[in-house]
Amino acid sequence: AVTVYPNQKEAVAKVAQRIAGVIRNKQQNNQNAVLGLATGVTPIGVYNELIRLHKEEGLSFQNVITFNLDEYYPMQPGAAQSYVRFMNEQLFDHIDINRNNIHIPDGTLSLDAIPAFCLDYEKKITAAGGLDLQILGIGRTGHIGFNEPGSAPNSGTRLVTLDDLTRSDAARDFGGKENVPTKAITMGIGTIFKAREIILMAWSKKKAPIIKKAVEGEISGEVPATYLQLSDHVEFVLDEDAASLLT
Ligand code: F6R
Numbered sequence: 742a743v744t745v746y747p748n749q750k751e752a753v754a755k756v757a758q759r760i761a762g763v764i765r766n767k768q769q770n771n772q773n774a775v776l777g778l779a780t781g782v783t784p785i786g787v788y789n790e791l792i793r794l795h796k797e798e799g800l801s802f803q804n805v806i807t808f809n810l811d812e813y814y815p816m817q818p819g820a821a822q823s824y825v826r827f828m829n830e831q832l833f834d835h836i837d838i839n840r841n842n843i844h845i846p847d848g849t850l851s852l853d854a855i856p857a858f859c860l861d862y863e864k865k866i867t868a869a870g871g872l873d874l875q876i877l878g879i880g881r882t883g884h885i886g887f888n889e890p891g892s893a894p895n896s897g898t899r900l901v902t903l904d905d906l907t908r909s910d911a912a913r914d915f916g917g918k919e920n921v922p923t924k925a926i927t928m929g930i931g932t933i934f935k936a937r938e939i940i941l942m943a944w945s946k947k948k949a950p951i952i953k954k955a956v957e958g959e960i961s962g963e964v965p966a967t968y969l970q971l972s973d974h975v976e977f978v979l980d981e982d983a984a985s986l987l988t
Contacts, residue, residue, distance in 0.1 A: 892929070
């Protein structure tokens with residue numbers, strides 16, 4: 742499904758309400774809510790709204806377990822560009838989540854420790870009960886998580902090589918493309934697909950061409966987000982700018 746909102750603010754409020762709904766629903770049944778989270782510019786508004794719901798409307802995150810999509814490799818958690826730091830600053834430091842319930846791929850591992858870590862990440866998601874809701878942004882390559890063109894639809898959590906365009910888009914954060922890591926650890930397309938609900942968000946004209954391909958283009962590993970067309974529990978949540986090239 743594709744839902745277009747007049748602006749980002751309205752879209753963000755709706756997505757935050759959906760997340761809060763999952764959390765409250767689980768609370769009523771004394772269950773954990775398992776959320777798949779993204780970093781980047783796209784979800785910041787949603788995180789701000791979740792913080793507001795926590796501070797002003799009593800939304801508690803004590804029953805929430807989170808799994809982030811990805812982390813650069815190598816990456817120290819304290820580095821300015823780390824997704825650990827991003828998540829702390831944009832969300833976790835401002836809510837009542839139990840720190841033990843937070844999972845983010847580990848950018849500090851030695852290369853030979855990565856496969857076991859990735860298998861364990863998958864096992865932890867399963868042991869938590871599976872992802873109730875996965876939030877996604879989309880890269881200009883069509884990546885979801887860091888599943889770049891060529892990713893297999895059944896891929897799991899693994900070490901990947903970042904696309905050149907993705908590294909160009911990250912250059913500003915790293916003070917030059919040469920400083921952007923060439924690799925990342927990401928949940929796979931298969932991992933994402935197992936989520937019971939998936940919301941892909943995109944804002945602004947800059948995302949319009951890739952959104953057109955993702956929503957209307959031929960399903961292909963060349964644009965990994967096109968695989969989302971195969972699922973009926975995916976919603977593309979767009980502002981008018983991101984949707985502007987859709988027919
Ligand atoms: C981030 C992630 C990426 C981003 C995508 C869009 O965890 O998995 O797929 O969602 O690169 O990034 P922004 O939102 O910065 O445009």
